[in-house]
Amino acid sequence: MTSALDGIRVLDLSRVLAGPWATQLLGDYGADVVKVERPDRGDDTRAWGPPWLGDDPRGESAYYLSTNRNKRSLAIDLSSTAGRKLVAALARRADVVVHNFRPAAAVRLGVDYDALSADNDALVYCVISAFASDSSRADEPGYDAMMQAAGGFMSLTGAADADGGSPQKAGVAIADIMTGMYAATGILAALHARASGAGGQRLEVPLFDAQVAMLANQNMNYLVGGQVPGRLGTAHPNIVPYQAFATADGHLMLAVGSDRQFADVVRVLGLEADLGGPAFATNAQRVAQREQVAGVLAAVFRAHPTEHWRGRLAAASVPCSAVDRLDTVFASDYAAEHLLRTMPHASGVPLPVVANPVRFGRTPVSYRHAPPVLGADADAVLRDWLGYSAGDMRRLADAGAVPLTGRDLQ
Numbered sequence: 555m556t557s558a559l560d561g562i563r564v565l566d567l568s569r570v571l572a573g574p575w576a577t578q579l580l581g582d583y584g585a586d587v588v589k590v591e592r593p594d595r596g597d598d599t600r601a602w603g604p605p606w607l608g609d610d611p612r613g614e615s616a617y618y619l620s621t622n623r624n625k626r627s628l629a630i631d632l633s634s635t636a637g638r639k640l641v642a643a644l645a646r647r648a649d650v651v652v653h654n655f656r657p658a659a660a661v662r663l664g665v666d667y668d669a670l671s672a673d674n675d676a677l678v679y680c681v682i683s684a685f686a687s688d689s690s691r692a693d694e695p696g697y698d699a700m701m702q703a704a705g706g707f708m709s710l711t712g713a714a715d716a717d718g719g720s721p722q723k724a725g726v727a728i729a730d731i732m733t734g735m736y737a738a739t740g741i742l743a744a745l746h747a748r749a750s751g752a753g754g755q756r757l758e759v760p761l762f763d764a765q766v767a768m769l770a771n772q773n774m775n776y777l778v779g780g781q782v783p784g785r786l787g788t789a790h791p792n793i794v795p796y797q798a799f800a801t802a803d804g805h806l807m808l809a810v811g812s813d814r815q816f817a818d819v820v821r822v823l824g825l826e827a828d829l830g831g832p833a834f835a836t837n838a839q840r841v842a843q844r845e846q847v848a849g850v851l852a853a854v855f856r857a858h859p860t861e862h863w864r865g866r867l868a869a870a871s872v873p874c875s876a877v878d879r880l881d882t883v884f885a886s887d888y889a890a891e892h893l894l895r896t897m898p899h900a901s902g903v904p905l906p907v908v909a910n911p912v913r914f915g916r917t918p919v920s921y922r923h924a925p926p927v928l929g930a931d932a933d934a935v936l937r938d939w940l941g942y943s944a945g946d947m948r949r950l951a952d953a954g955a956v957p958l959t960g961r962d963l964q
Contacts, residue, residue, distance in 0.1 A: 557584025567653035575734030581624025622925035629929030636953035698727035705765030
């Protein structure tokens with residue numbers, strides 16, 4: 555074994571982000587992930603550009619490239635009987651199936667759990683939905699931004715009304731990404747249960763449920779405290795001071811997580827007269843006096859550039875950082891050492907990718923396949939999974955199930 559999921563086969567019928575994010579993680583851990591796409595245009599995100607790899611609008615979008623490495627692409631027309639039969643045959647050989655069809659569509663396409671598990675009772679079957687399929691909202695659609703709004707996230711994100719703010723979504727599709735993370739961990743748990751003798755099973759991860767679940771302490775602030783949390787900009791609802799402050803040339807994010815760290819801030823900034831002593835000694839006292847603490851610090855930080863303050867506070871082991879842009883993040887020595895990889899792509903353009911952050915001691919993350927060109931792996935996948943020959947490929951093409959490439963006829 556060279557990777558944690560060597561030998562695990564994943565049939566990925568999902569599209570856009572939540573499902574593909576989950577299956578990319580499984581691929582990183584060594585699973586053989588086959589991405590089934592529509593023959594005409596593939597995953598929606600292939601067209602979500604610019605930017606494009608190599609600045610070629612006929613190529614792959616950066617969005618698609620962010621979430622589809624370590625997969626092979628198989629274009630199948632699920633509107634054809636032969637295409638649906640082919641997917642069913644692949645599912646019989648799969649360990650995991652992932653999709654994000656609505657319930658009625660899954661039944662119509664023959665990829666519902668009852669249909670696929672009837673021929674493979676060891677199947678781990680993961681549905682990513684908008685709302686739970688046994689709920690009154692089962693047939694409603696859902697996209698990330700809608701879920702950030704509906705699930706409470708946007709009501710907590712952005713500057714306060716008093717500061718001229720308004721509800722904001724995150725700068726990335728956080729509902730989709732967290733749903734994919736929950737799905738990946740759920741799949742791994744189900745595979746472990748299967749290995750322990752529990753057999754296969756169906757699991758479902760609704761976007762709405764995942765978005766609400768990830769609100770963590772804010773959920774409990776409301777459920778325990780009874781007060782509806784509001785927007786605080788960069789500030790923290792339970793910790794003070796824990797927010798960004800304007801400096802002479804930018805912003806400094808101060809993340810004081812303990813009373814000892816606050817005492818160090820007071821000492822480094824020379825604020826004993828203003829914020830020293832027992833009145834501000836505990837976090838609870840500082841939360842109760844949030845405006846006064848933040849006001850004193852804001853006045854001090856404006857006097858000098860960000861790096862002046864960052865250097866002094868870092869020397870005292872106080873967590874803080876400049877608010878860096880991505881060009882700064884990726885230009886760092888740390889990024890070169892740990893964050894960036896380059897993979898060969900079918901276009902001939904070298905593809906930079908962000909490394910998976912999990913670091914295994916014995917079964918390392920692998921970077922085997924760049925995100926695939928649409929349908930590029932049909933011959934290899936059908937030979938590896940089903941033992942099909944070139945003649946079988948021609949018959950599938952004649953039946954309208956898959957398009958042929960030149961390689962399929964070799």
